[in-house]
Amino acid sequence: MPLLKINPTETLSWQKLQQHFYDIQFVKMQQLFCENKNRANEFHIQWNDFLVDFSKNRINATTIDLLVELANEVNLKVGIDALVNGAFINETENRKVLHTNLRKLSTTENAEVHDALNKMQHFTQNVINGTLKGSTGLAFTDVINIGIGGSDLGPKLVTEALENYKNHLNIHYISNIDNDSIQTLKNKLNPETTLIIIVSKSFTTLETISNANIFKDWLLQNNLKTQHHLVAVSSNIPEAVAYGVESVNIFPMWDYVGGRYSLWSAVGLSTALAIGFNQFKQLLDGANEMDNHFTNTPFKHNIPVILALISIWYNNFFCFETEAVIPYVDKLKMLPAYLQQVVMESNGKNVDRNGDTVNYETGNIIWGEVGTNSQHAFFQLFHQGTKIIPTDFIGFVNAFTPSDLHDLLMANFFAQTEALMNGKEGNYHTNDSNDKNAVYKDFKGNRPSNTILINKLTPKTLGSLLALYEHKTFVQGYIWNIYSFDQFGVEYGKVLANNIKAELNNQDIKNHDCSTTFLLNHYLKNKK
Template identity: 55%
Template sequence: MPLKSINPTATKAWRELAVHFHEIKDEQMLNWFEQDQQRAENFLIEWEDFIVDFSKNRITQKTLDLLLSLAEEIDLKNAIEKQFKGDYINQTENRAVLHTALRAKEKPKEVAQALAKIKQFSEEIIEGKWKGYTGKQIKTIVNIGVGGSDLGPKMVTNSLAFYQNHLESYFVSNMDGDLVHEVLQKIDMETTLVIVVSKSFGTKETITNAKTVKKYFEENGCTDLEKHFVAVSANTEKAIEFGIKSTQIFPMWDWVGGRFSLWSPVGLAIACCIGYKNFEQLLEGAQQMDEHFRNEDFDKNIPVILALLSIWYNNFFETETEAVVPYSHYLQNFVPYLQQGIMESNGKSVSRSGEKISYQTGTIIWGEPGSNSQHAFFQLFHQGTKIIPTDFIGFKKSLHQDKFHHNQLMANFFAQTEALLKGKSKAEVEEELQTLSKEEQEKILPYKLVSGNKPTNTILIEKLNPKTLGSLIAMYEHKLFVQGIIWNIFSYDQWGVELGKQLASGILDQIESRKIGENQDSSTRNLLKKYLS
């Protein structure tokens, strides 16, 4: 059975939320904390190694109740079951969406077989049993992919660098030749393994980069390419044609979207660089979040609550953007990874019944690690004209056990959410300026006021490790799914991405033939002329 198509704005809950929004939109969160001494506990979820505090949001219990009613009216529970059971919820591509099966306790046979192959292969690489063409052990992994075939493996490998073994890793994605040539200058060909990741084995960026690397190996004397190239692909024939041995091709499945594929053989580079046991822990952490999402009541369900809050801000406060600020340098690639998952999934304007949507969908995701971000864009948070709901992600324990640094980092972590809540009042500024003359006080006072009342979620995790990272990633996967269900869109197709690819192919032909087509718009035609001149 297909997903139901329900216009959220036509529901009773949505209409009541619209009325409720106008009643409380100018209310101060600090007043709610004073009125309800239990607010901090009532708007908090503790699960496994996670504490999620959503009390610093512009919501009351009535807001939350109405949002939960919206989830019920949309029949979210039924949609969740359809995904987990493998119904073809990606209806425009006639596919199931089963990335959760990749980390389930009882995995499909083909998944279990693929994981066994990953385990054997990664252990051969790590233990030095796999040799290059000159008999030397592999010391470097180069992953060639784009989109989910790059962002996921790169993000996880970099996020878990603390757990990385002796292998060095590089990720090549951009078609810009400067990137691939920079990498080629850094590696030792004799001790390098190249993983080419492409479902179709025809993705332009990936195959262009793979051909360049292959040519480099051939021109520099590699006499046995099979010992240096493996593939992750659904197109075995094309991978073999490229020169990769059939036994060194790992599978991909059409029921796993690229942006959710790091749990699959696409994560081969992860398993090699952090070891298969850590890769298993990553899967286990995601699986635990899957169970929480599938079975927990919505009022204590982390992904559901985060998604409902996002709907509240995007569709009623009209905020449009959300920030994610992880207080860990290891998570510097986390936000770019989320950008693909969230914006590619929910950047849609047609409903599940094929009609143009009249309300806002999707959110623009951005952010950088703290505390660096505090010295970059937090000024906009505190005194700008926009409301930017923000997720703060922090960890109780430092990986290198440096309490001096970690306590300072976490002091900033907690202080920023408090500052965004409280702001700075006129009385507080006047007290700060009391040593100045009255004229000087009046002149500077307006510039030092901070309004506060800015919404944040605090996600406090015991420690960054493969298991908690797996849970964190899965949490955002399920959040975007809930958003898409409520917005009545198909989150798992990506037809908009295809248009640029199609046009690029035609333009490349024109560039190479130096014959500009008459069907180009005048701006593009003029730019091509200047490029070719």
């Protein structure tokens, strides 16, 4: 079957969904549970260490049937096969999209990936065991990863999430061009025992190279041979060599892997240094298992597909524009920020794959915070606000360090999904209430959520979780008929930033709109 490029709103299944929405939009979830005592059993998927309960949603069996019909009508399976088999689905940049190949550990079909993994393994082992040393003969104690976007968010998330598995190396991440923060870090570290990883596909990224220059100068000011302290992850080998990185210390990046999907590659070198290569392989293995589930499982039992379809249901029919992700473990505090790039950089598009302006909503707004912190912040809006925010709750059955405190954490986890669904009726409905504030204590409920319950946070389950959201994002973009793997909006901002930087250096502001000109002149006038 062909790779279709059709406006989803023009499909027969979309029209059926629209009519179904009119029939079901005011139905209460409480009523659905009362009518079907077996609802939780019918609306969940259990896979490996994952239990995904999507019963607390404004859906019934017909909703799922029609959403799956939509996926079939646009040939989603063909799209999935094209993704994993290396078709040039990133047509605007004429590229394959093969981040799934980065986590295939049991095959040699992609020699360059396996060569890179072997090189990573050798390098990380030598740094961790102290064989590879700095220029004064001291073993490394600290690693600085300098990158931005996908060269920072993914590795930083995974390194923090798997802190319980870390070794003696201290990993630091620098992305923003904030010299105050950089100076604070430099004051804490010994340059003789610091390894610096510069991550940039082009090796010309403004923020990354600007930050790298500061740390390179820091090494030189301490009379160190920079080639013993600098490592690069880049596809521009000549530029990295010219910068002073020895070719043996340059790890590859490939055009068929977008930045936000690159933590599985050598971009994850800092993570592999933090937790050891064997644990890094477990991360890849977990992602690969989710890839196989996504590729081979019928849609009704396919976790990424079902979550994507429910998201489309809310975004395009209920017009709920945002989604929250609430992980109930501190070590996943960066997950919402990471997913903001994966989802919003991928699907923040207003032109379809035919070059036509879309006439429907794309790209959800993703946000969140860890529980229980979030309960004492924005959950008031979740429960009683005028906005409906579908929410993914992510929790773990077993803590890394078991304690009664974990039961308290998870009690909150379960209580919030129950409260959002059931609500609480205030006493003002009864005639004998003397509570003048009863009306303010009323919770209507009927607020949707997904519960993702995982046995334990390990490298393998984390790999599966992140791959789940990657594939969910792909399914949404494919059904919306948009290109999810380019990011021209981001690139244009880089061009403008380079131009403005040159103007600031020359103190000569060129042609801008009156507001930007006013702001730039104010900046120059008051800059010391």
